[in-house]
Amino acid sequence: MVSGQWALPRVVVAAPASGHGKTTVATGLLAALRRRGLAVSPHKVGPDYIDPGYHALAAGRAGRNLDPFLVGPDLITPLLRHGASVPTPADVAVVEGVMGLHDGAVGRRDFASTAHVARLIEAPVLLVLDTTAQGRSAAALTLGMAAFDPAVRIGGVILNRVGSPRHETLLRDALAEVGVPVLGAVTRAAEVAAPARHLGLVPVAERAPESLAIVTALAELVEATVDVDAVLDLARTAAPLTTPAWNPVAAVGGAAGVERPRVALAGGPAFTFSYAETAELLTAAGADVVTVDPLRDPALPTGTRAVVIGGGVPEAYAQALADNTALRAELADFDGPIVAECAGLLYLGRSLDGVPMCGRLDLTARMTDRLTLGYREAVASTDSPVARAGAQVRGHEFHRTTTDPGHGDAPAWRWNDAEHGFVSGRVHASYLHTHWAGHPGAARRLVEAAR
Structure with a gap:
């Protein structure tokens, strides 16, 4: 209905x-x-x-x-x-x-x-x-x-x-x-x-x-x-709903092209923080969405053209993630677009609390006693697989880690008069969690980049 x-x-x-x-x-x-x-x-x-x-x-x-x-x-x-x-x-x-x-x-x-x-x-x-x-x-x-x-x-x-x-x-x-x-x-x-x-x-x-x-x-x-x-x-006393349901196909304007590039979405215990609408929007934009568990899967699914690594608790699984050396090496060399939020940012760095990660980004991360929490109104600082420079989004931060450096030479976002995150080649990574139903163009842009 x-x-x-x-x-x-x-x-x-x-x-x-x-x-x-x-x-x-x-x-x-x-x-x-x-x-x-x-x-x-x-x-x-x-x-x-x-x-x-x-x-x-x-x-x-x-x-x-x-x-x-x-x-x-x-x-x-x-x-x-x-x-x-x-x-x-x-x-x-x-x-x-x-x-x-x-x-x-x-x-x-x-x-x-x-x-x-x-x-x-x-x-x-x-x-x-x-x-x-x-x-x-x-x-x-x-x-x-x-x-x-x-x-x-x-x-x-x-x-x-x-x-x-x-x-x-x-x-x-x-x-x-x-x-x-x-x-x-x-x-x-x-x-x-x-x-x-x-x-x-x-x-x-x-x-x-x-x-x-x-x-x-x-x-x-x-x-x-x-x-x-x-x-x-x-x-049952609630009034009848009259507003039509959200439609992911309409939100992304329909799938473009006939090829369905495979997009791997990180899952498993270390990467549990993901909105259900993310996969729905990627599918609506024309992707073949598959799940990869960085704790257990030794390689990306065959034919993967783009990767999305959302939030989670990698600090609780740092050694197990490090032990999966084959997948870390593949992600370090992967030439397709990668979008990483919070936990994904940490996983793509060189190390987390001294434990080796993928090394795709030149940063180190560590746990702190300080909780960073709150809504953010951000502007894209750099063209990336999910946004054009100048695009405005709303997101949320929730983490107890910090990275060194705090942002790259090509930052991902700007908010509160400061730069945040990293854009490196076809990689977009930051602490900002976003809900793609609020800016569905991210899904379409990523699938087009993968295609």
């Missing part, structure tokens, strides 16, 4: 702040709904890569991001509809928020906040409250969250970390006073037993043996503590 009206049930799982249990509830809800035989479409507000990995495991389909800063507000509903349509139409969509409900991009009020996305997709909000050391004040907090933006409809509350049956009764009575229904109550002991306290901090691939067990535990937690039928009823 790509156009016309669609009454897609949907709900946004939000909280007053980070740490209240959004990911626990959202992931458990996705898994619980799937266990009922429903097709569930998982989504995450913001640029987060880790939560969507758990969402995908819970829902059995790709976890997708909804980020107005990276793609623009006009694409949020089309991208929701697209994600909920493939590979099959979903019965319900669950959208996990980011930070606090009303927290947006710094200096932009609530732009790109969970509240902003809830308004754009016209979905009710399920508010998760950490009730530790709270009684009636939980009702005041909920009322304030709702009144702060009357256009955001809080349709129910999940009480999290409830201390006792008496505590739960107190909380339920208080929320009844302000007319907000309680749709679930999770005790402190139950939440801790569900091994979810650090769910959003470690990628699924890093804890593969236990990831499925965690998701199963979260499904059981939600089934035991949340009125799933009431959540579904709330989701």
Whole structure:
């Protein structure tokens, strides 16, 4: 279903702040709904890569991001509809928020906040409250969250970390006073037993043996503590979608030429940070997209004409990446275009914390104690396989590493009055994560360069 009206049930799982249990509830809800035989479409507000990995495991389909800063507000509903349509139409969509409900991009009020996305997709909000050391004040907090933006409809509350049956009764009575229904109550002991306290901090691939067990535990937690039928009823109150779905073929203007050059997309445990739309746009632009795992594959897939190496955690796998000497040597000599973001940048350098990498770029990288985090508005400094000099994009940084030098003689981007990244021959590499749905010309340009 790509156009016309669609009454897609949907709900946004939000909280007053980070740490209240959004990911626990959202992931458990996705898994619980799937266990009922429903097709569930998982989504995450913001640029987060880790939560969507758990969402995908819970829902059995790709976890997708909804980020107005990276793609623009006009694409949020089309991208929701697209994600909920493939590979099959979903019965319900669950959208996990980011930070606090009303927290947006710094200096932009609530732009790109969970509240902003809830308004754009016209979905009710399920508010998760950490009730530790709270009684009636939980009702005041909920009322304030709702009144702060009357256009955001809080349709129910999940009480999290409830201390006792008496505590739960107190909380339920208080929320009844302000007319907000309680749709679930999770005790402190139950939440801790569900091994979810650090769910959003470690990628699924890093804890593969236990990831499925965690998701199963979260499904059981939600089934035991949340009125799933009431959540579904709330989701069904969302207005029908009337905006057409995003279409990757239309976004890139269709495939040019008849040859389908092979583009290798890095994957596996070391390179898990990638938006699902990247592969879809490359395919729509005319590429034959294949996956390569730099931890295990000794060579690029036969016929590879371009390589995309996204984000991830190469520092956790540095020695294993170094041990794959055959692939490192091939990438060092590869003459096709290469696009690398963050982890890909580190992998293409000479070394990471003293461990040898590909040596394609003349830089060294090391871990630091400093977290670099935030949205960026960047301008391309140099013509490259993904952008012409002067092109404007929006992206996101998230890393604890630094490189020496910090940029090349031909930098990739400029933001905050400084140069960043490297363009070397047909290689484009930087710390900037971008969502290609926001600038689909990158996919078309890369495929044309490969062709």
